[in-house]
Structure formats: structure tokens, C-alpha cells
Amino acid sequence: MTNELTDRGQERRDSILDAALTVFVRDGYHATKLTDISREAGCSVGTLYTYFENREELLAAVLQKVQAEIGNASDEPLEEDFNRISYADALRASNRAYLVGYRANAKVMALLEQAAHLDEQIYDHRVARIRRYIDRNRRVIEQLSERGEIYPIDDPFMFTTALSVMISRLAYYTWVEGFFDDSDETLERVAKTIDDIWFRSLGLKTD
CATH class of the missing domain: 1.10.357.10 (Tetracycline Repressor, domain 2)
Structure with a gap:
């Protein structure tokens, strides 16, 4: 997604990326689910879709x-x-x-x-x-x-x-x-x- 983000939006996106990194490395590509990433990031799956189209x-x-x-x-x-x-x-x-x-x-x-x-x-x-x-x-x-x-x-x-x-x-x-x-x-x-x-x-x- 290419929409320009506010400072708060960029901060949220960065926190999702950090959470995703943790989960992908911990669980591997096959086992990682968006629900696991959202839980790690402390947000809803819907929030993930605000910033990323898919896994x-x-x-x-x-x-x-x-x-x-x-x-x-x-x-x-x-x-x-x-x-x-x-x-x-x-x-x-x-x-x-x-x-x-x-x-x-x-x-x-x-x-x-x-x-x-x-x-x-x-x-x-x-x-x-x-x-x-x-x-x-x-x-x-x-x-x-x-x-x-x-x-x-x-x-x-x-x-x-x-x-x-x-x-x-x-x-x-x-x-x-x-x-x-x-x-x-x-x-x-x-x-x-x-x-x-x-x-x-x-x-x-x-x-």
C-alpha cells in the first residue's frame, strides 16, 4: 500500500513490522498467521489490513x-x-x-x-x-x-x-x-x- 502515512500511522506500521519480524522468525513462514502477528502487535487483524494487503x-x-x-x-x-x-x-x-x-x-x-x-x-x-x-x-x-x-x-x-x-x-x-x-x-x-x-x-x- 502506498498511501502517505501520518506520524502516528507510521509509528503503528513500524510496530506491526517489529511484531511481524518476531513472529516470522519464531514460527517460520509456513506457520505464521496474521492473527499471531496482530496479537504480538497488540492490534486487530483489521488494523493489519489497513497497512498491508496480505501476509x-x-x-x-x-x-x-x-x-x-x-x-x-x-x-x-x-x-x-x-x-x-x-x-x-x-x-x-x-x-x-x-x-x-x-x-x-x-x-x-x-x-x-x-x-x-x-x-x-x-x-x-x-x-x-x-x-x-x-x-x-x-x-x-x-x-x-x-x-x-x-x-x-x-x-x-x-x-x-x-x-x-x-x-x-x-x-x-x-x-x-x-x-x-x-x-x-x-x-x-x-x-x-x-x-x-x-x-x-x-x-x-x-x-
Whole structure:
């Protein structure tokens, strides 16, 4: 729904999103009902329909909110003045912010994967998220290329897609599939590995 909200309406919508996040993560996509979310939010099911057309739209809004928080945190270092900070340092900070956010929201990311296989709207949202991440990384690579700091790349879009998907799946297997133990040491290992992938793939100087 796209109607402009009052401050009070936005506050209510945000509280519904928080409640929905709690219930979706707790009960899973299949078992979650709007009645459970309304109970958690302290409102009627009718109030939910004031802001969202159905359960799928509500889940999409929850996912968008969480992923925007992760994306904004990882984008921020790349908006620095690069006369003051090196690209290498900015990339390290960006990668770390992405991983910290992913780890903190691993249950939400698992929910996204689960729902995407069953609902076209959520699938489209998942694809849009991946494309946003790829496009962000493509812009970074283009900036590096313009500054002459990396090797020339024949197919920047394909290169960036491969790099981005590899990083995203490593995070997924680490914190959703539990391939490694969930510890600060693992976070450091994954962050270092991703930095190495970036720098070695691009031939980017790290000093």
C-alpha cells in the first residue's frame, strides 16, 4: 500500500513490522498467521489490513526493512572522501558491516530463502536484493577502474555478479546453514577471506 502515512500511522506500521519480524522468525513462514502477528502487535487483524494487503506483502516489508539496514551500514564506508581514506580501508569497513549485519539477521535471511521458494512476490524481492548488492559492487569497481587502481576488466557486470554471489553465499553457508561455528573468530576469518577475494581478484593494492 502506498498511501502517505501520518506520524502516528507510521509509528503503528513500524510496530506491526517489529511484531511481524518476531513472529516470522519464531514460527517460520509456513506457520505464521496474521492473527499471531496482530496479537504480538497488540492490534486487530483489521488494523493489519489497513497497512498491508496480505501476509506476503507484510513479509516483504519486513525483509525490505532489515535488508535496508544491512545495506545502508555497508554502503556508508564507500561514501567516504577517498582523498582521506583508501579504497582498501573503505572496502574492509564495508565488508565487515555487511557481515556483521548478516550475522545479526541470520534468521531473517533464512526466512527469506525459505519463503522465496514458495512465493513469487518474495522471490522477486530476493532477486531485487541481490541485484542491488551487485549494482553497488559494480559501481565500486567502476570507480576503482576510473582511478586506475585495478586491472582492466573485460566484462565488469559478469565479474561483479560472480564476486557478489560468492560473498553472499559464503555468508549464507556460515550463518544460516551453520557450516562454521557462530563465533567472533569465525566472523574475523570470513571478513579476512572476503577482503582477500576482493583484493586478489581486482589486483587492488592494500597499502
